[in-house]
Each structure stands twice: as C-alpha cells, then as structure tokens.
Amino acid sequence: MTTLPVTYADVAAAAKRIEGAAHRTPVLTSATADGMTGAQLFFKPENLQRMGAFKFRGAYNAIAKLEGDARKRGVLAFSSGNHAQAIALAGRLQGVAATIVMPSDAPAIKLAATRGYGAEVITYDRMTEDREALAKRIAAERGLALIPPYDHADVIAGQGTAAKELIEDAGELDYLFVCVGGGGLISGCALAAHALSPGCMLIGVEPEAGNDVQQSLRKGEIVTIPVPKTIADGAQTTFPGKLTFPIMRALVSDVLTVSDAELIEAMRFFVSRMKIVVEPTGCLAAAAVFGKQIDLAGKRVGVILSGGNVDPAALARFIA
Numbered sequence: 001m002t003t004l005p006v007t008y009a010d011v012a013a014a015a016k017r018i019e020g021a022a023h024r025t026p027v028l029t030s031a032t033a034d035g036m037t038g039a040q041l042f043f044k045p046e047n048l049q050r051m052g053a054f055k056f057r058g059a060y061n062a063i064a065k066l067e068g069d070a071r072k073r074g075v076l077a078f079s080s081g082n083h084a085q086a087i088a089l090a091g092r093l094q095g096v097a098a099t100i101v102m103p104s105d106a107p108a109i110k111l112a113a114t115r116g117y118g119a120e121v122i123t124y125d126r127m128t129e130d131r132e133a134l135a136k137r138i139a140a141e142r143g144l145a146l147i148p149p150y151d152h153a154d155v156i157a158g159q160g161t162a163a164k165e166l167i168e169d170a171g172e173l174d175y176l177f178v179c180v181g182g183g184g185l186i187s188g189c190a191l192a193a194h195a196l197s198p199g200c201m202l203i204g205v206e207p208e209a210g211n212d213v214q215q216s217l218r219k220g221e222i223v224t225i226p227v228p229k230t231i232a233d234g235a236q237t238t239f240p241g242k243l244t245f246p247i248m249r250a251l252v253s254d255v256l257t258v259s260d261a262e263l264i265e266a267m268r269f270f271v272s273r274m275k276i277v278v279e280p281t282g283c284l285a286a287a288a289v290f291g292k293q294i295d296l297a298g299k300r301v302g303v304i305l306s307g308g309n310v311d312p313a314a315l316a317r318f319i320a
C-alpha cells in the first residue's frame with residue numbers, strides 16, 4: 001500500500017495523550033436494533049463524550065502536541081460547531097487560549113457552549129464568506145496555530161481513538177459504519193480498524209444532499225459541491241480533505257447516503273428505545289444500518305454515534 005499521511009502508530013500515540021482527559025465512552029447494544037437488522041450491533045456513543053462529540057479527541061490531541069511559543073500564543077479553529085467546542089474545552093483544560101471562527105447561523109446551543117468554555121468567538125456568513133480564508137487571515141495576523149476540523153494529522157489521529165476503543169472493547173468487527181463530513185473521523189477510525197480488525201469493512205455515511213466524499217471516491221479525485229441543505233449540520237462540508245481523501249481512498253470500502261427523514265427516524269429510535277440523545281449528524285451511520293442498504297445478517301457491526309449536541313427545542317420538533 002502507498003504510504004498514508006497518518007498511521008496507526010499516530011492513533012495509538014494519541015490514545016496515550018488523551019487518556020484521563022477524554023472519556024472512554026462505553027459500548028452500547030440493543031436487542032431491538034439487532035432484531036431490526038439481523039446483525040450484532042455495537043454502538044460507540046460519542047454523544048456521551050466530553051462536550052458531546054468525538055471532536056474532543058482530535059482537538060485535545062492536536063493541542064497537546066503544541067510546544068513552546070505556539071502553545072503560549074494560542075490556537076484558532078473554524079467550525080460549524082462541535083470542533084469549536086472541542087478546541088475551546090481542550091484549550092481551557094490545557095491552559096491554551098482559543099479563538100473560534102463560527103458561522104453566524106450555527107445552532108444556538110453550540111455558539112453558547114463555545115463561549116461558555118471561554119473561547120473568543122468570531123462569526124461569519126456561511127453562504128457568502130470563505131471560512132477557511134478568513135480563519136487563515138486571523139491566524140496569520142495574531143500568530144495563532146490554526147487547527148482545522150478534519151484535515152490535520154493530529155486531529156485525524158485523535159479521532160481514530162474512538163474506533164480503537166470500540167474494537168478493543170467489543171472485539172473484531174465485520175463492518176464499521178462511520179458518518180462522514182470532511183472525513184477526519186472515518187480516516188482515523190479506518191486506520192485503527194485496519195490495524196486492530198483486519199478484514200473489517202469501513203462504510204462511510206453522508207447526508208443525501210451532501211455526498212461530496214461519495215462523489216470524490218467514485219471519481220478518484222476531490223469533488224467540490226455547493227453547501228448542502230440538510231439537518232446534519234456537522235456534515236455540511238463541501239469537499240474532502242487533502243489528508244483525509246487518500247486515507248479514505250485506501251481504506252474505506254464504500255460511502256452510502258441517507259435522507260433527513262431517515263435521520264429523524266434514527267433520532268427517534270435512540271430517544272425512545274436506547275434513551276440517548278444523538279444529534280442528526282450523529283445518526284448518519286445508524287440510519288444507513290437501519291435502512292438495510294447492506295445485508296448485515298449475522299455480521300458483527302460497529303456503529304459510531306458521533307455526537308449529541310442538538311437544541312432541546314429542535315430535538316422535540318424532530319421527534320414529535
């Protein structure tokens with residue numbers, strides 16, 4: 001195989017760095033979900049992670065690796081929400097100042113939480129402004145280390161610890177379903193699964209309206225799409241990353257898509273049957289499993305539930 005920009009050794013090193021700071025989230029099972037699919041499902045509920053999503057893993061790892069002056073000057077992140085909170089909290093825990101560039105229409109709960117963790121928040125218009133250009137300019141002006149939400153080796157390595165823990169705790173898997181935004185989570189998880197459960201098929205899941213990674217993998221090159229309209233606000237990315245794309249190309253078997261209606265159905269399932277709150281984006285992987293796009297009968301299947309940050313009012317509307 002060609003050399004990939006991040007390795008399993010990086011994931012294992014990240015696991016040591018985040019130990020004691022990140023929660024080792026449990027593995028959840030549900031006889032009802034198994035009955036619906038015929039599979040043996042192992043859910044990794046990162047909605048129960050600190051700040052409510054797996055993003056804490058990558059953020060903490062990336063900040064932990066900063067040294068000297070870079071550490072003193074602080075970090076900057078651009079994010080539609082969870083990465084912002086993750087950098088804000090991981091920064092506070094490690095005594096590193098955080099500045100966050102967020103869309104002005106980000107969910108209120110995410111804006112408030114980011115400020116609550118002590119970060120400085122700078123907002124921008126998602127439809128007209130290029131967040132990456134804006135973030136780069138502010139980082140250069142202030143001398144801050146820019147930590148992007150997915151296209152960063154230390155972020156990818158940190159995210160992979162979710163699958164490392166899942167496979168260590170649940171055993172080897174036939175399939176691992178992971179939601180895909182820019183591909184940081186699935187890239188890290190694919191590296192972990194490849195090392196710890198060889199033969200495990202990695203399946204990515206995107207919102208129907210935002211299948212930039214599916215298109216990119218099928219075309220063999222990075223495809224850029226317009227900002228997708230979907231309730232999966234954590235997966236409204238418009239293109240895969242320069243680091244995540246080659247990793248996904250090498251290690252991900254396929255990328256499926258699900259509709260917003262399927263996400264709502266999955267959210268309802270998690271609240272009513274498993275008593276957990278999973279945000280729309282966090283339901284992507286499970287919705288594809290529940291939709292039986294792949295015959296999983298008799299298989300051992302890992303499902304990453306990526307986060308749980310949804311406004312209570314929005315949750316009530318979705319599941320009503």
Ligand SMILES: *Cc1c(COP(=O)(O)O)cnc(C)c1O
Pocket residue numbers: 053055082083149150159179180181182183184185186234235237279281282306307308
């Ligand atoms: C960021 C995020 C994703 C997408 O992760 P990528 O690493 O960009 O693929 C999925 N779910 C939640 C809850 C997120 O916060």
